[in-house]
Amino acid sequence: xxxxxxxxxxxxxxxxxxxxxxxxxxxxxxxxxxxxxxxxxxxxxxxxxxxxxxxxxxxxxxxxxxxxxxxxxxxxxxxxxxxxxxxxxxxxxxxxxxxxxxxxxxxxxxxxxxxxxxxxxxxxxxxxxxxxxxxxxxxxxxxxxxxxxxxxxxxxxxxx
Numbered sequence: 001x002x003x004x005x006x007x008x009x010x011x012x013x014x015x016x017x018x019x020x021x022x023x024x025x026x027x028x029x030x031x032x033x034x035x036x037x038x039x040x041x042x043x044x045x046x047x048x049x050x051x052x053x054x055x056x057x058x059x060x061x062x063x064x065x066x067x068x069x070x071x072x073x074x075x076x077x078x079x080x081x082x083x084x085x086x087x088x089x090x091x092x093x094x095x096x097x098x099x100x101x102x103x104x105x106x107x108x109x110x111x112x113x114x115x116x117x118x119x120x121x122x123x124x125x126x127x128x129x130x131x132x133x134x135x136x137x138x139x140x141x142x143x144x145x146x147x148x149x150x151x152x153x154x155x156x157x158x159x160x
Contacts, residue, residue, distance in 0.1 A: 001122050003129065006075050008083075008115040011068050015091050017084040017098060018117065018131060020106040024049055024057060026082060031059045033097045034084075041089035044069040050079025050125070062087070076117050078126040080105070092158075109133045 010016055026047045034043050044065030046058040056073045060066035069083040076083075084098070091110035099107060109115060113134030120127050141149070153159040 001120055004119045004121060005116040005132070006119055008072050008117060009068065009075075010112060010115070011065065011085065011087070013087055014065065014068075015086045015110065015112045016072075016115065017086065017091055017095065017110045018108040018115070018128075019082050019084075019098070019104055020080050020108070020128065021047060021082050021101075021103040022080055022105055023103045024052075026101070026103040027057045027059045029101050029103060030082070030084060030098065033101060034086075034094060035061065037094045037097050038089035041093070042087040043089075044085045045082065046070045046073035047082040048073050048077065048079055054079075060085075076119060076126070076128065078117075078119055078128045081128055 008016060008018070027045050030045050034041060042062040042065055044058065044060030044062055044067065046056050046069035049055050049057055056070055058066050058070050060069065065085045065087060069085045072083045073081065086094070095110050098104060108128060108131045111133050116132040118129045118131065120129050
């Protein structure tokens with residue numbers, strides 16, 4: 001077995017949700033979740049089918065984001081892996097609904113940070129072992145940092 005890091009390419013201003021699912025209808029169900037969760041959200045979804053024709057299935061309402069999702073799915077190339085790339089909304093707006101999708105087994109991350117997917121390569125194929133999401137901590141927040149965090153959450157409308 002060999003481990004390989006795969007860097008996820010995130011379009012500027014976008015967030016990604018990476019996960020594992022188990023059935024071909026994943027792309028259609030995730031599409032319905034996205035269009036009904038946040039009006040005006042733009043997104044692309046790609047899913048690596050792992051039996052039968054083993055195709056990358058894709059949908060979206062933004063062709064650039066759909067193509068970016070496909071490219072990331074091709075780079076990871078692990079069975080039942082999905083990539084959802086989102087603009088004009090944040091993962092927090094859709095994540096619970098995505099987790100409730102009957103086909104979704106695991107969410108690896110939801111982020112706009114630099115992401116590496118750790119892929120195991122065996123004779124059978126490829127599987128996601130986990131992700132490296134962002135950078136390591138540089139310290140512990142101070143009172144000033146706490147105030148800045150609280151101000152930021154209020155500025156973007158997530159707290160009163």
